[in-house]
Amino acid sequence: MSDYVELSNLTKTYPTPKGPAVIVKDFNLRIKKGEFVTLIGHSGCGKSTVLSMLAGLNEITDGGIILAGKELAGPGPDRGIVFQSPCLLPWMTAFENVMLGVEQVFFTASKEERRQIVEYYLTVVGLGDAMHKKPAELSQGMRQRVGIARAFALKPKMLLLDEPFGMLDSLTRYELQQVLIELWRKNKITALMVTHDVDEALFLSDRVICMTDGPEAEVGDILEVNFPRPRERKAVMEHPDYYKFREHLIEFLEIHAHKKHAKPAAPTAVPPGPPPSPVSPSKLSTLDSDQIGKPLKSETAPV
Amino acid sequence: MKSFKCDWLILPLLGALIVILGWHVLAGKKVVTKDAEGNVASEERKGAIPALPNVVETWESSKPYIVEPFAKRGELDQGILRFTWLSLVLVAKGYLIALVIGTPLGFMIGLSKFFTKMTDPIIQVLRPVSPLAWLPLGMVLFLDAGRNASELAALFTIAVCSMWPTVLNTAVGVRAIPQDYLNVAKVLKLSRFKTLTKVMIPATLPYMFTGFRLSLGIAWLVIVAAEMLTGRPGVGGFLWQQYNALIYEQIILCILTIGIVGFILDRLMSVVERRFKTA
Ligand SMILES: Nc1ncnc2c1ncn2[C@@H]1O[C@H](COP(=O)(O)OP(=O)(O)OP(=O)(O)O)[C@@H](O)[C@H]1O
Numbered sequence: 001m002s003d004y005v006e007l008s009n010l011t012k013t014y015p016t017p018k019g020p021a022v023i024v025k026d027f028n029l030r031i032k033k034g035e036f037v038t039l040i041g042h043s044g045c046g047k048s049t050v051l052s053m054l055a056g057l058n059e060i061t062d063g064g065i066i067l068a069g070k071e072l073a074g075p076g077p078d079r080g081i082v083f084q085s086p087c088l089l090p091w092m093t094a095f096e097n098v099m100l101g102v103e104q105v106f107f108t109a110s111k112e113e114r115r116q117i118v119e120y121y122l123t124v125v126g127l128g129d130a131m132h133k134k135p136a137e138l139s140q141g142m143r144q145r146v147g148i149a150r151a152f153a154l155k156p157k158m159l160l161l162d163e164p165f166g167m168l169d170s171l172t173r174y175e176l177q178q179v180l181i182e183l184w185r186k187n188k189i190t191a192l193m194v195t196h197d198v199d200e201a202l203f204l205s206d207r208v209i210c211m212t213d214g215p216e217a218e219v220g221d222i223l224e225v226n227f228p229r230p231r232e233r234k235a236v237m238e239h240p241d242y243y244k245f246r247e248h249l250i251e252f253l254e255i256h257a258h259k260k261h262a263k264p265a266a267p268t269a270v271p272p273g274p275p276p277s278p279v280s281p282s283k284l285s286t287l288d289s290d291q292i293g294k295p296l297k298s299e300t301a302p303v
Numbered sequence: 304m305k306s307f308k309c310d311w312l313i314l315p316l317l318g319a320l321i322v323i324l325g326w327h328v329l330a331g332k333k334v335v336t337k338d339a340e341g342n343v344a345s346e347e348r349k350g351a352i353p354a355l356p357n358v359v360e361t362w363e364s365s366k367p368y369i370v371e372p373f374a375k376r377g378e379l380d381q382g383i384l385r386f387t388w389l390s391l392v393l394v395a396k397g398y399l400i401a402l403v404i405g406t407p408l409g410f411m412i413g414l415s416k417f418f419t420k421m422t423d424p425i426i427q428v429l430r431p432v433s434p435l436a437w438l439p440l441g442m443v444l445f446l447d448a449g450r451n452a453s454e455l456a457a458l459f460t461i462a463v464c465s466m467w468p469t470v471l472n473t474a475v476g477v478r479a480i481p482q483d484y485l486n487v488a489k490v491l492k493l494s495r496f497k498t499l500t501k502v503m504i505p506a507t508l509p510y511m512f513t514g515f516r517l518s519l520g521i522a523w524l525v526i527v528a529a530e531m532l533t534g535r536p537g538v539g540g541f542l543w544q545q546y547n548a549l550i551y552e553q554i555i556l557c558i559l560t561i562g563i564v565g566f567i568l569d570r571l572m573s574v575v576e577r578r579f580k581t582a
């Protein structure tokens with residue numbers, strides 16, 4: 001399949017009092033139609049920045065994004081967005097929140113058809129009984145369900161998820177991951193998700209993109225996750241490759257954690273360590289990056 | 304102090320009682336001295352503040368206005384609630400003008416930095432000007448309006464004085480609209496009109512109502528000044544007339560009425576305000 005989304009040399013620079021800060025530099029990524037891609041990386045490396053540029057809510061300093069053959073210009077309802085906090089309008093009910101977008105996108109549909117769309121998606125995410133409640137009357141998890149329903153109800157070309165389950169307890173998170181993956185499978189929507197949760201990334205995605213640390217963050221490593229679909233949590237966790245993948249991702253994050261910690265120290269104070277040895281291909285078969293180093297020391301893993 | 308049962312009722316009553324007692328003690332009293340035959344020799348007022356009527360005198364003299372609150376004996380001799388009603392109508396008109404002008408103005412100031420910079424000094428200069436200063440200007444402005452001149456001048460004064468809290472609070476509210484909400488509008492590509500009605504106005508409402516409440520307080524405050532200077536019938540006009548007629552008892556009646564009405568208005572508005580805060 002051809003590339004559906006293309007981020008080429010995407011760069012973001014913020015002006016700061018100390019001069020321009022290059023947060024993301026030459027970020028290149030191609031996503032196929034219907035693919036589920038996850039972005040992981042350390043806090044502050046620029047994941048949300050990439051996502052918000054895709055959403056059109058953050059200006060692109062350099063480079064460009066092509067979605068379905070067209071260069072992106074500004075925000076639009078063709079990208080469904082689910083952020084960490086679902087950004088519902090508190091004066092509207094769940095139904096009205098979803099309807100606000102449905103009215104915009106399906107303006108030719110009849111009132112009845114629109115109502116059906118809204119009710120369908122709210123029911124699918126499990127809010128059949130609570131759709132006429134205001135966000136304040138809903139739990140955090142229920143609000144996020146509304147957010148997911150809203151994103152899917154617009155039949156977007158692409159789904160952008162920024163730590164959508166980050167604020168939820170693990171049980172709710174599992175439930176919502178299930179809701180999300182079902183909807184995604186049925187609607188075949190191309191998705192890019194940011195997460196901190198390695199297990200979540202492995203369960204949901206076709207590919208995991210590891211971002212290097214900022215400033216000047218870019219794509220560091222790409223991991224193909226070829227578990228068969230439809231996936232079941234138990235089957236995924238028992239898959240022979242699961243722990244290998246998991247190790248690999250954690251290792252990647254760890255290396256960059258070490259790099260980050262070493263950065264503020266004076267360079268002369270630390271004796272230069274051995275250059276990072278390449279990861280043996282036998283250890284990580286599906287790895288398509290050869291730039292990965294092992295952790296320098298076997299300190300206790302910050303997991 | 305530990306709170307006890309009914310303290311919400313007893314403590315305010317106690318406070319009121321102390322104030323009334325203090326007033327009564329300080330107030331003057333009519334002292335009649337009689338000669339041997341029992342004829343009135345001299346009549347004078349004594350006390351710490353001889354001219355200040357005491358509680359009993361105030362009540363006696365105000366009774367007709369309170370007992371028959373809707374009576375109309377003359378243009379400036381009406382029951383106290385009738386006066387209050389006249390004042391309320393005038394205030395309502397002026398207040399509405401203030402809201403109709405102030406709310407959009409606040410929105411524009413909140414939306415545009417350009418507009419903020421342009422209007423800020425003007426607002427800061429006009430805001431502290433007393434109603435007593437605005438009223439003569441109002442009279443001049445509506446000099447040609449003939450019989451309506453005094454009403455228009457009063458409305459102008461009320462509107463100009465009470466507008467500012469609405470303007471400033473609305474502007475603050477617009478600036479405080481969370482970016483998240485605006486992003487929702489952007490992502491959905493809502494039209495300007497829909498963005499305004501579905502996102503910006505609902506998001507600003509709590510601030511707007513704070514402004515409305517403060518504005519109403521000021522509008523009511525201004526009424527006395529407006530009625531005094533224009534001589535219109537109403538609580539303020541009545542107060543001024545009775546002062547000029549040396550009937551001091553009713554000044555106190557008017558002050559109490561103005562205070563109680565203002566308090567009730569504020570309470571009503573804060574109920575409305577709270578409804579929008581939680582919504
Ligand atoms: N308006 C701004 N001006 C300057 N720097 C900014 C601005 N917004 C974000 N940054 C910087 O950009 C960097 C990347 O931010 P971003 O929110 O994309 O990180 P992230 O990877 O999403 O982090 P997290 O995992 O914690 O959500 C941060 O270091 C942040 O300080």
Ligand SMILES: [Mg+2]
Nearest residue numbers: 047048049162
């Ligand atoms: Mg982020």
